[in-house]
Amino acid sequence: MGSNVEALTTVFTEFYYWVTVVFMFLIHVGFCMYEVGASRRRNHMHLLMKNTMLIPLVTITFFFFGWWIYWAFPNGPGFIGGLEDGSANAPWSPTMATNLSDRITGVFWAAFLLFSWTAASIVSGAVIERIRSTAFWIHAVLIGSVFWIIDASWGWHYAGWMVKVLGYHDAYASGVIHAIAGGYALGVLVVLGPRLGKFAADGTPRDIPPHNPWLVTIGLFLIYTGFWGFYAACNVPIISPEVIDGQITGVTWTATNIYLAPTTLGAITFNFLMSLSGGLLVAYIVSKGDAFWTYSGGLAGIITASAGNDLYHPIQAMFIAGIGTFCAYKLHYWVEQKFKIDDAVGAVAVHGYAGFIGVVIAGFMLWGQPSSPYADYATINPIGQFLGAIIMFGVLGFLPAFIVSKIMAGMGMLRIPPKAELQGLDHHSEIAYQAAVEDVTKAERELAAKQI
Amino acid sequence: MSTNGMSSWAVDLKDVGAIYPFQGTEVILVVLGLAFWIGFHVLQARIEAEELANAERDFNAEHSGKSIDRY
Numbered sequence: 001m002g003s004n005v006e007a008l009t010t011v012f013t014e015f016y017y018w019v020t021v022v023f024m025f026l027i028h029v030g031f032c033m034y035e036v037g038a039s040r041r042r043n044h045m046h047l048l049m050k051n052t053m054l055i056p057l058v059t060i061t062f063f064f065f066g067w068w069i070y071w072a073f074p075n076g077p078g079f080i081g082g083l084e085d086g087s088a089n090a091p092w093s094p095t096m097a098t099n100l101s102d103r104i105t106g107v108f109w110a111a112f113l114l115f116s117w118t119a120a121s122i123v124s125g126a127v128i129e130r131i132r133s134t135a136f137w138i139h140a141v142l143i144g145s146v147f148w149i150i151d152a153s154w155g156w157h158y159a160g161w162m163v164k165v166l167g168y169h170d171a172y173a174s175g176v177i178h179a180i181a182g183g184y185a186l187g188v189l190v191v192l193g194p195r196l197g198k199f200a201a202d203g204t205p206r207d208i209p210p211h212n213p214w215l216v217t218i219g220l221f222l223i224y225t226g227f228w229g230f231y232a233a234c235n236v237p238i239i240s241p242e243v244i245d246g247q248i249t250g251v252t253w254t255a256t257n258i259y260l261a262p263t264t265l266g267a268i269t270f271n272f273l274m275s276l277s278g279g280l281l282v283a284y285i286v287s288k289g290d291a292f293w294t295y296s297g298g299l300a301g302i303i304t305a306s307a308g309n310d311l312y313h314p315i316q317a318m319f320i321a322g323i324g325t326f327c328a329y330k331l332h333y334w335v336e337q338k339f340k341i342d343d344a345v346g347a348v349a350v351h352g353y354a355g356f357i358g359v360v361i362a363g364f365m366l367w368g369q370p371s372s373p374y375a376d377y378a379t380i381n382p383i384g385q386f387l388g389a390i391i392m393f394g395v396l397g398f399l400p401a402f403i404v405s406k407i408m409a410g411m412g413m414l415r416i417p418p419k420a421e422l423q424g425l426d427h428h429s430e431i432a433y434q435a436a437v438e439d440v441t442k443a444e445r446e447l448a449a450k451q452i
Numbered sequence: 453m454s455t456n457g458m459s460s461w462a463v464d465l466k467d468v469g470a471i472y473p474f475q476g477t478e479v480i481l482v483v484l485g486l487a488f489w490i491g492f493h494v495l496q497a498r499i500e501a502e503e504l505a506n507a508e509r510d511f512n513a514e515h516s517g518k519s520i521d522r523y
Contacts, residue, residue: 042519060489064482091485092478094470101469132504134497211523413497420507424519427507 009238010103016237017107023229024114028055030222031121035128037215038345042424043129050133054120057137058144062113064091066145070112073153080161111233112152115177116144118230122181123401125345127188129195130421135405135414142404143184147396151180155388158260158372162391166384167371171257172234172268172306174358175392182352183397185343191405192414194342196421205336208344213291220295224276227302231268231309234258246373259372263310274314275305278321286329293329296346300325300354307362307385311369320361328354352393359389 028051035047058066072086088095088105095102096109120140127136155162156176162168170176199205210216236256241248244260254262279301280294287293304324305317312320332349335341343349363385371380378384408414416425424430453459455473 040520041522057489057492060485064486064489091482094475094478097470097478098472099470100465132500134493134500137496138493413501416504417508419511419516420504422520423507423511423516427510427515427519428503 013237014103014107017111017233020229020233021107021110021114024226024233026222027114027118027226027230028121030219030226031125033215033222034219034345035125037212037219038125038210039128040211042426044426045429046425047128050136051121051124053137054124054140054144055117057141058116058120059113061141061145062116066116066149067109067112069146069149070153070157073150074157074160076161080165114233115173115230116148119148119177119181120144122178122347122351123185123188126185126343126347127192128344130415131192132413132416135408139188139401139404142400143181147184147400148177148180151176151392151396156258158258162388163259163371164377166388167378167380168384168388169362169366169371169380170307170359170388171263171310172231174303174307174355175389178303178351178355179359179389179392180397182348182355183393184401186341186348186352187398187401188405189341189343189348190402191409194340195344196418198342199340203340210292217291217295220299223299228272231272232265235263235265236260244373247375248373257310261370261373268309270314271305271309271312271317272302274318275301275309275321278318279325282322282325283329286326296350297325297329300328300350303351303354304358304361307358308366311366316365320358320365323361324354324357327357356389356393359385359392
């Protein structure tokens with residue numbers, strides 16, 4: 001760090017990303033509460049373990065290869081060039097460690113890692129109460145440390161080929177995180193099948209209500225809270241035009257989005273809250289006041305508007321959020337009825353459909369605007385956004401999940417046996433718990449009797 | 453003698469980079485880390501398969517009914 005201004009900028013940036021990571025941790029706490037609330041009592045501990053252990057598995061694999069993929073794959077490789085030099089972000093690089101000459105890589109890596117956990121957690125909710133942990137944790141590594149980070153390298157990198165060629169714009173990850181995770185969840189669900197009892201013999205879907213609606217709603221509130229950190233983490237907090245080294249003239253320092261195009265925290269604060277509100281209002285009406293869907297609708301609203309929330313007017317963000325939420329709700333029930341898909345927490349709808357729709361809407365709303373501060377990039381356009389949404393939801397989300405799940409099902413390692421599903425996944429731990437309680441209370445009663 | 457090459461902080465920090473011990477072993481650490489990761493999946497798959505086999509073997513309709521009724 002050459003000067004005090006440079007030092008302050010670096011340390012501020014370091015601290016900024018660190019704070020976003022702490023905030024984003026709440027997303028995971030929220031997902032755990034949400035899943036436990038939405039499930040039946042006989043599966044709670046299994047669900048918690050399923051969601052907890054994705055943390056270390058995605059973390060270490062994101063260290064070993066996920067982060068390198070982000071820096072090495074912006075050209076495809078093979079679409080507009082070869083592999084980029086990702087050596088500074090390879091797991092054996094001295095900058096991927098305790099290093100006084102690099103204060104940013106660690107916190108930037110961690111911010112992306114928390115997105116990885118989120119992608120895996122989105123899939124987790126959809127498949128509760130019948131997937132084997134073995135299968136889910138392999139899926140968690142694939143979505144968290146491989147597929148989402150490939151799409152980030154393509155469409156969420158200042159030099160990604162989708163940004164350059166398609167003009168792809170997805171500032172707060174409608175497609176890059178949510179559409180891909182929703183598509184991935186759908187790919188697993190198609191092969192996994194519904195929970196026992198979800199559909200009547202004539203195919204009519206049954207509602208499986210959450211055992212604890214309070215926990216579900218508090219979980220969603222925590223996810224909203226963590227989402228603030230997510231939004232902030234998508235920005236570069238302060239940078240000079242000289243460092244960007246693009247087309248911006250003058251010397252005015254700015255915050256930027258991930259593409260290094262200018263934005264402000266003020267703008268995204270307006271739009272975060274207005275899109276949350278648009279989603280909540282429409283979800284309340286369309287679900288006739290159902291708490292589960294009203295809260296989920298708030299999330300769907302933010303997710304729909306996220307692709308363009310660096311540039312929208314707040315009232316535009318509110319209406320876009322409402323449109324996406326309405327479509328996500330209707331699509332959820334249509335797909336459930338038509339294709340017998342049991343999405344236990346509405347994850348495919350809230351993340352997948354809302355994310356897809358948000359990316360497409362941004363193509364019309366931001367048509368002709370620059371996708372990047374660099375010369376010769378395609379401008380934002382509806383066709384580029386539509387293709388981008390298909391790549392996110394279908395090509396990198398649904399397709400690999402479907403193929404891998406088919407392989408797992410063929411090997412008998414995807415779904416738990418029906419008897420275990422009916423008995424509950426906590427059956428053995430509950431028996432051990434009861435035995436331990438009876439043993440210790442019996443011993444204590446005997447000790448108490450001797451004292452008399 | 454120092455495991456990271458630093459035996460004093462009487463230095464200009466602009467000249468200091470990595471400060472973790474045993475620099476130069478990074479590739480070995482990565483290989484061991486990958487083995488640790490794969491080993492977890494292998495052992496976990498065995499544990500879960502055994503648990504589920506036991507659950508099937510010990511299935512009890514009455515107990516399951518109670519679990520279902522607890523909702």
